[in-house]
Amino acid sequence: MLVERIRRFGPVRFDEFVDDALYGEDGFFSTGRGAGRRADFLTSPEVGPLFGAVVARAIDAEWQRLGRPDPFVVVEGGAGRGALARSILDAGPSCGGALRYVCVEHSPALRERAAERLPVEPPANVFGAAGGGDPDAASPFVPGEGPIVTVLSDLPALKVTGVVVANELLDNLPFRLLERRDGDWAEVLVGVGDDGAPVEVLASAPSDAAAVAEQLVPTAAAGSRIPLQGSAAGWLRRARAVLDRGRVVVVDFASTTPALAARPWREWVRTYRAHGPGGSPLEAPGSQDITCEVGVDQLAARLGPPAGDLSQADWLRRHGLDQLVEAARAEWHERAHVGDLAALAARSRVGEGQALCDPTGLGAFRVLEWVAGP
16 A cells, blocks of 8 residues: 555655555545546536537547548547447447547446446457458458447557547646745655654655746746646657547646646645545545646647647537537427427536536636647
8 A cells, every 4th residue: 555655665756646546456546436426526428418419529520621531540538437438429420430439448447337338349349350351451440330439448559540539637647746945846745644644745856847847937936836747748648649640639627837836736636526525635545536737838848739729618619519509409499398308308408508618617628639640
């Protein structure tokens, strides 16, 4: 256990603590907790199927832009229980015949839940000869056989043409925590108190980390804190490397490092459990989600500025949310007197649209896009 390791070897970096608290043997996600109405918090796909229906439209738009390739691979990072994948497939995207959908989920427990929810096939059917195709042919893929779905524990280790999408993943990746002290930078480590509970320990930041912090926020006030999000930038770089041609789309609460430094750190490091706020990030490791707003400037320093940067509300509207909501509203008005399942589903879709675009909630997420290839 991490506590025993700290007692034996001394304090660990904050990112090591977060990694263990979320993804260790008894971590929050490792034990199957996370998004869902009966779980700990709601993400946009868990609100209802509308989010996935709009994402399906965006996927179709990229498929058309790339010349309708077959196969067309969609890789979803942090797929959890498969809610987004399920709603995208249920939307019946035009690229369906070409679609190979790859759910990437680190947690074995959540991969198992996704497999129960989705028509999962072996990875060879996505990346190899599917449907009896000739493995010696120039292309091992059989056209028009999609959608084919598989679940992996990590990003695929080969290049594909398609889209990599990640909804509320980057904010869950481990991050280091630095604090400005007397004109220099200290690093927040995690030790163990006399009662056995995790506690903060401040130590001088290594010179390389201090140099990065100084470059990001040269005018940081004493006592201000910033995250160093190397894991998020590293994941994003790997995600773009998966694509020969296509687009990486990430959805998260996002800001800039100077803006984060100007705010109390507990505003941008948040915890959740049982559909409510959690406690201190150090409290009861494994019992709560730990998230950190994403510093877009740190991502841009590693990958260049995003090709697209919109609020979730604006991005969803760009890809047809309003049309879907208006069609649902018309159906609700037409069938309200009947009160059947179709009428109730239409009314629910109207409510979903409002929730997804709420500027004080999900609508304030940022959708960042990076393009790979021509």
